[in-house]
Amino acid sequence: xxxxxxxxxxxxxxxxxxxxxxxxxxxxxxxxxxxxxxxxxxxxxxxxxxxxxxxxxxxxxxxxxxxxxxxxxxxxxxxxxxxxxxxxxxxxxxxxxxxxxxxxxxxxxxxxxxxxxxxxxxxxxxxxxxxxxxxxxxxxxxxxxxxxxxxxxxxxxxxxxxxxxxxxxxxxxxxxxxxxxxxxxxxxxxxxxxxxxxxxxxxxxxxxxxxxxxxxxxxxxxxxxxxxxxxxxxxxxxxxxxxxxxxxxxxxxxxxxxxxxxxxxxxxxxxxxxxxxxxxxxxxxxxxxxxxxxxxxxxxxxxxxxxxxxxxxxxxxxxxxxxxxxxxxxxxxxxxxxxxxxxxxxxxxxxxxxxxxxxxxxxxxxxxxxxxxxxxxxxxxxxxxxxxxxxxxxxxxxxxxxxxxxxxxxxxxxxxxxxxxxxxxxxxxxxxxxxxxxxxxxxxxxxxxxxxxxxxxxxxxxxxxxxxxxxxxxxxxxxxxxxxxxxxxxxxxxxxxxxxxxxxxxxxxxxxxxxxxxxxxxxxxxxxxxxxxxxxxxxxxxxxxxxxxxxxxxxxxxxxxxxxxxxxxxxxxxxx
Amino acid sequence: xxxxxxxxxxxxxxxxxxxxxxxxxxxxxxxxxxxxxxxxxxxxxxxxxxxxxxxxxxxxxxxxxxxxxxxxxxxxxxxxxxxxxxxxxxxxxxxxxxxxxxxxxxxxxxxxxxxxxxxxxxxxxxxxxxxxxxxxxxxxxxxxxxxxxxxxxxxxxxxxxxxxxxxxxxxxxxxxxxxxxxxxxxxxxxxxxxxxxxxxxxxxxxxxxxxxxxxxxxxxxxxxxxxxxxxxxxxxxxxxxxxxxxxxxxxxxxxxxxxxxxxxxxxxxxxxxxxxxxxxxxxxxxxxxxxxxxxxxxxxxxxxxxxxxxxxxxxxxxxxxxxxxxxxxxxxxxxxxxxxxxxxxxxxxxxxxxxxxxxxxxxxxxxxxx
Numbered sequence: 054x055x056x057x058x059x060x061x062x063x064x065x066x067x068x069x070x071x072x073x074x075x076x077x078x079x080x081x082x083x084x085x086x087x088x089x090x091x092x093x094x095x096x097x098x099x100x101x102x103x104x105x106x107x108x109x110x111x112x113x114x115x116x117x118x119x120x121x122x123x124x125x126x127x128x129x130x131x132x133x134x135x136x137x138x139x140x141x142x143x144x145x146x147x148x149x150x151x152x153x154x155x156x157x158x159x160x161x162x163x164x165x166x167x168x169x170x171x172x173x174x175x176x177x178x179x180x181x182x183x184x185x186x187x188x189x190x191x192x193x194x195x196x197x198x199x200x201x202x203x204x205x206x207x208x209x210x211x212x213x214x215x216x217x218x219x220x221x222x223x224x225x226x227x228x229x230x231x232x233x234x235x236x237x238x239x240x241x242x243x244x245x246x247x248x249x250x251x252x253x254x255x256x257x258x259x260x261x262x263x264x265x266x267x268x269x270x271x272x273x274x275x276x277x278x279x280x281x282x283x284x285x286x287x288x289x290x291x292x293x294x295x296x297x298x299x300x301x302x303x304x305x306x307x308x309x310x311x312x313x314x315x316x317x318x319x320x321x322x323x324x325x326x327x328x329x330x331x332x333x334x335x336x337x338x339x340x341x342x343x344x345x346x347x348x349x350x351x352x353x354x355x356x357x358x359x360x361x362x363x364x365x366x367x368x369x370x371x372x373x374x375x376x377x378x379x380x381x382x383x384x385x386x387x388x389x390x391x392x393x394x395x396x397x398x399x400x401x402x403x404x405x406x407x408x409x410x411x412x413x414x415x416x417x418x419x420x421x422x423x424x425x426x427x428x429x430x431x432x433x434x435x436x437x438x439x440x441x442x443x444x445x446x447x448x449x450x451x452x453x454x455x456x457x458x459x460x461x462x463x464x465x466x467x468x469x470x471x472x473x474x475x476x477x478x479x480x481x482x483x484x485x486x487x488x489x490x491x492x493x494x495x496x497x498x499x500x501x502x503x504x505x506x507x508x509x510x511x512x513x514x515x516x517x518x519x520x521x522x523x524x525x526x527x528x529x530x531x532x533x534x535x536x537x538x539x540x541x542x543x544x545x546x547x548x549x550x551x552x553x554x555x556x557x558x559x560x561x562x563x564x565x566x567x568x569x570x571x572x573x574x575x576x577x578x579x580x581x582x583x584x585x586x587x588x589x590x591x592x593x594x595x596x597x598x599x600x601x602x603x604x605x606x607x608x609x610x611x612x613x614x615x616x617x618x619x620x621x622x623x624x625x626x627x628x629x
Numbered sequence: 630x631x632x633x634x635x636x637x638x639x640x641x642x643x644x645x646x647x648x649x650x651x652x653x654x655x656x657x658x659x660x661x662x663x664x665x666x667x668x669x670x671x672x673x674x675x676x677x678x679x680x681x682x683x684x685x686x687x688x689x690x691x692x693x694x695x696x697x698x699x700x701x702x703x704x705x706x707x708x709x710x711x712x713x714x715x716x717x718x719x720x721x722x723x724x725x726x727x728x729x730x731x732x733x734x735x736x737x738x739x740x741x742x743x744x745x746x747x748x749x750x751x752x753x754x755x756x757x758x759x760x761x762x763x764x765x766x767x768x769x770x771x772x773x774x775x776x777x778x779x780x781x782x783x784x785x786x787x788x789x790x791x792x793x794x795x796x797x798x799x800x801x802x803x804x805x806x807x808x809x810x811x812x813x814x815x816x817x818x819x820x821x822x823x824x825x826x827x828x829x830x831x832x833x834x835x836x837x838x839x840x841x842x843x844x845x846x847x848x849x850x851x852x853x854x855x856x857x858x859x860x861x862x863x864x865x866x867x868x869x870x871x872x873x874x875x876x877x878x879x880x881x882x883x884x885x886x887x888x889x890x891x892x893x894x895x896x897x898x899x900x901x902x903x904x905x906x907x908x909x910x911x912x913x914x915x916x917x918x919x920x921x922x923x924x925x926x927x928x929x930x931x932x933x934x935x936x937x938x939x940x941x942x943x944x945x946x947x948x949x950x951x952x953x954x955x956x957x958x959x960x961x962x963x964x965x966x967x968x969x970x971x972x973x974x975x976x977x978x979x980x981x982x983x984x985x986x987x988x989x990x991x992x993x994x995x996x997x998x999x
Binding site for chain 2: 524526527529530531532533534535536537540544545548549
């Protein structure tokens with residue numbers, strides 16, 4: 054070994070005036086202030102707006118009319134009732150189905166379970182609007198394929214009508230709830246020690262009896278958690294209700310807010326008051342979930358265990374057929390019908406010689422669509438870049454530093470989870486209508502801000518768990534070896550977290566590209582992304598172009614989801 | 630200047646209200662292996678991390694080669710990457726995204742060495758631990774022992790004058806641990822490097838160290854060579870922490886020939902007086918409560934003689950006798966009702982239930998205040 058004793062720099066004369074700590078502290082405080090500002094301002098705006106009863110353009114006037122409307126107006130009470138009944142019905146079907154399917158995938162020897170699990174995972178990434186459009190093709194009362202088949206291609210309506218309470222429930226269960234619940238429950242179910250079930254079997258219980266008496270009670274904490282999460286998400290559901298409910302006058306909270314704002318005289322006060330009720334409701338649900346789950350520990354998962362699959366015997370093949378059928382419904386239908394729709398002369402009309410390439414030609418020449426594609430790419434790329442930078446920084450401050458306000462920061466990043474998308478959109482809209490932010494109104498950065506906020510809870514969470522898995526020793530070893538902060542970050546930290554950064558980027562990209570409710574109120578024609586254009590076109594009955602957009606968004610989501618999977622993203626519940 | 634490479638002066642670390650390290654002072658000589666020994670939570674790792682610069686001091690100061698590297702009172706703090714010390718972490722902290730070459734070469738690369746010179750030096754240092762063949766192996770493919778060797782190489786490659794070892798053997802199995810201890814000792818002798826070593830394992834501390842500091846609850850209890858510490862512990866904590874000790878309860882009684890008298894107060898031997906040449910009493914007061922301690926291996930076990938007990942002896946009875954090959958292990962019941970584990974020679978013809986007498990040589994016992 055040649056002598057290389059000189060440290061970079063030198064030992065003597067190194068005086069710490071405390072400046073470094075102060076600089077770090079200032080930077081972290083700036084970050085904290087920014088997060089607090091973007092998270093809290095929209096909520097504050099909504100709160101003040103709910104007491105501001107003057108019409109737009111008039112001088113400010115304060116009053117309680119908005120709040121009165123919330124508690125007296127029948128249309129609103131109907132919307133509230135619809136929201137609750139729709140959510141409950143959906144969860145009833147979705148959770149029952151998801152528990153059963155997740156149990157089959159995790160605990161039994163059903164053939165092809167790996168493939169089925171992958172399909173359910175993939176279904177999580179399909180855009181809700183694309184799914185809705187596909188199901189319209191199948192279940193529209195007049196031209197829906199299934200209805201036409203059942204009535205023998207005669208005129209008139211078939212037995213199914215997608216524009217109904219049942220239709221909304223169906224699309225939600227098959228399109229959103231089932232996939233996400235299976236995705237969270239399956240890994241949790243798999244981690245249970247099978248000795249619990251085997252003990253029940255030896256005691257004389259059947260497979261089904263064991264599932265009902267032993268398995269479900271043991272898994273109750275995770276089931277309750279999933280139920281609460283799904284219920285929360287269903288309170289803020291927007292686009293499916295907007296497409297399928299609004300035409301028949303069936304409103305929920307979110308669509309009522311949207312439509313009330315698009316009337317001749319927008320009623321900001323009533324909408325804001327309702328928004329506050331919804332935020333309180335969601336926050337209450339989260340605390341309820343934390344209490345329920347907090348009481349019971351996951352004692353079923355121990356360090357060492359065996360997980361022997363349950364033998365299904367003669368039920369193996371029928372079960373596999375059932376799961377295959379489910380996969381066709383949740384992934385096959387959206388994929389096949391959205392593509393099929395783009396090649397039809399008239400959307401849904403399976404007449405003689407119905408096929409054409411004209412839709413693609415028209416769509417690709419459509420300058421509005423070209424602009425929307427451009428907008429979506431700009432929006433999704435900027436959101437992904439900002440999300441990677443901001444969320445990893447926040448997570449780093451929370452996990453790795455001793456910043457005094459780090460737990461407050463943690464709480465702030467979790468808060469957007471309680472804000473329904475349309476309400477975040479409303480809050481930011483109100484904020485950007487204020488004189489001091491007015492120049493930003495109707496620009497792309499407003500959409501990026503909305504999407505970065507809405508993605509914050511999830512992204513910060515996965516980044517935090519990734520950082521916690523990286524031992525601090527790895528960084529300290531670099532410091533001791535002579536590496537300064539920058540070297541250590543570039544050579545040690547960055548290479549180790551980069552797979553997670555890619556996952557955050559890709560997930561942010563997908564969710565911004567297909568996002569509707571967070572940006573619905575903020576976009577205008579010049580910055581309108583594809584997803585909103587699709588919503589507008591469906592509302593106007595331009596199904597053919599909408600189908601083209603749906604197909605583009607669908608395949609973009611699927612391809613990027615697969616990229617995220619390659620970089621280690623397995624699911625929201627498993628923490629990689 | 631004296632020959633101390635590292636000096637800690639009243640070093641204190643406060644977490645919330647707890648003083649994790651409480652005004653500890655140490656002086657470490659150039660070229661020695663100095664061990665911080667103590668149970669978990671005693672502040673030894675925190676002390677090591679303050680030396681490395683990974684933790685900040687709240688009070689006191691650290692001098693490295695006579696120069697203050699941490700002195701909060703004068704706002705002096707040299708960050709870890711400027712201190713030029715080597716450190717091996719308990720978890721080894723081998724970067725999983727790099728090869729052996731990249732891990733070991735990292736400190737040199739930061740010091741401006743590159744290309745073939747870098748590779749030559751890495752190969753040379755790997756040779757010291759017999760790992761030169763694995764230079765291009767990715768880090769995740771290393772076994773525990775190999776990871777540790779890589780960690781040591783990374784810490785010594787830039788020839789630091791001080792090597793910090795944080796429980797480096799605790800993640801190895803017993804056999805490998807013994808082997809690595811010998812390797813580290815040989816390496817240290819060859820390089821003449823000063824080592825500050827942290828462990829909770831007394832055997833490790835006794836075998837490897839030139840000097841040991843035993844720590845407890847943030848304080849340094851005693852500093853000395855391994856044999857000094859073992860034979861003349863300064864506090865009951867050090868006595869009990871290092872090796873086995875038999876402790877008897879009693880009272881002080883009249884001494885003779887400069888020996889302290891100690892009278893048993895419990896059980897059948899009540900009143901029996903033992904004499905001891907060593908004590909840690911501030912003053913010898915008759916009838917004051919006291920303890921007498923002795924290492925089990927210093928107790929001489931003899932068959933009970935016809936004429937009763939010899940001087941400085943206690944009666945005992947073999948409760949259980951286990952033959953372990955080269956010796957017997959016996960559980961011997963003492964007159965105060967306690968039983969102790971003693972090793973007996975295999976040639977004694979011992980039997981269970983046999984009455985024995987236990988001779989406690991005065992130069993081997995030690996009297997402590999209650």
